């Protein structure tokens with residue numbers, strides 16, 4: 423028997439620039455052309471982004487081939503939409519020398535990234551996130567995917583962007599509900615990694631909700647630094663990256679059970695309250711800390727309760743189907759204190775018994 427020792431990179435090259443500023447969108451095509459001078463360009467965006475005028479700012483002549491997702495949002499985040507994107511690219515004679523430009527929120531970025539991961543075995547993608555949730559979280563880190571009819575992101579891959587361009591002016595096009603909900607990912611970053619950042623958010627909450635440019639730039643940079651450091655340490659979510667799921671385990675279940683009536687950030691806010699109750703139940707944190715966290719969530723107009731239309735059993739069933747579940751039960755990320763995740767045996771997500779979750783759920787109604 424002959425043994426061959428073939429070395430392949432363990433993970434894809436993960437270094438890429440993140441460019442943050444105000445009014446960058448009109449210069450973004452030049453940035454993409456400078457980085458990919460010999461590549462064809464293909465834009466993936468959605469109808470809301472187009473109607474908000476952002477597509478026109480990126481591509482004023484309108485002559486770059488594109489796919490516009492319609493309707494916008496989670497209901498279009500399906501494998502069928504990805505097939506349509508791929509087929510549109512084939513119809514436009516796109517080859518492997520094409521870069522996809524994802525202009526939009528988390529669902530656009532996830533779908534465009536997934537299409538880039540699978541088109542002719544993989545082509546580059548540039549992420550231009552236009553929402554608070556995408557700028558804080560989903561555009562950085564290479565997670566791409568689409569939902570099945572059963573669960574969120576059932577199809578997916580890690581496909582890191584070649585570049586991320588964050589124009590905080592694009593946030594001015596969001597309605598208040600979407601804008602505020604996306605800020606939960608910034609609160610999450612502060613809670614898991616950086617107590618000073620939490621203080622900063624707390625003391626600047628009025629400026630944040632008023633969308634002050636300097637504050638938004640500061641927040642965008644802070645988010646990207648935190649996210650990049652976690653992704654650098656653990657690109658494929660073997661351990662530390664799980665911390666980014668703080669509030670997301672119960673949050674995702676609530677989001678799916680609401681049929682996406684609740685926004686991602688709203689669901690994660692409920693998940694953060696749930697995590698706080700579990701922490702209290704396990705005597706990890708005191709009530710004063712939770713009051714402080716709940717106060718920030720309330721100031722961002724986030725819900726703290728699971729809608730009455732969703733049963734506790736539905737949540738339990740969805741937790742069992744969580745894509746990160748092991749033996750049909752997920753691990754949970756919990757805080758030791760603001761800015762620090764409670765690790766056991768160096769694990770950032772830990773076992774929490776189903777009984778304890780069943781005991782906690784009624785307190786969320």
Ligand code: GLY
Nearest residue numbers: 559563565663666
């Ligand atoms: N959104 C969580 C992560 O990127 O790992």
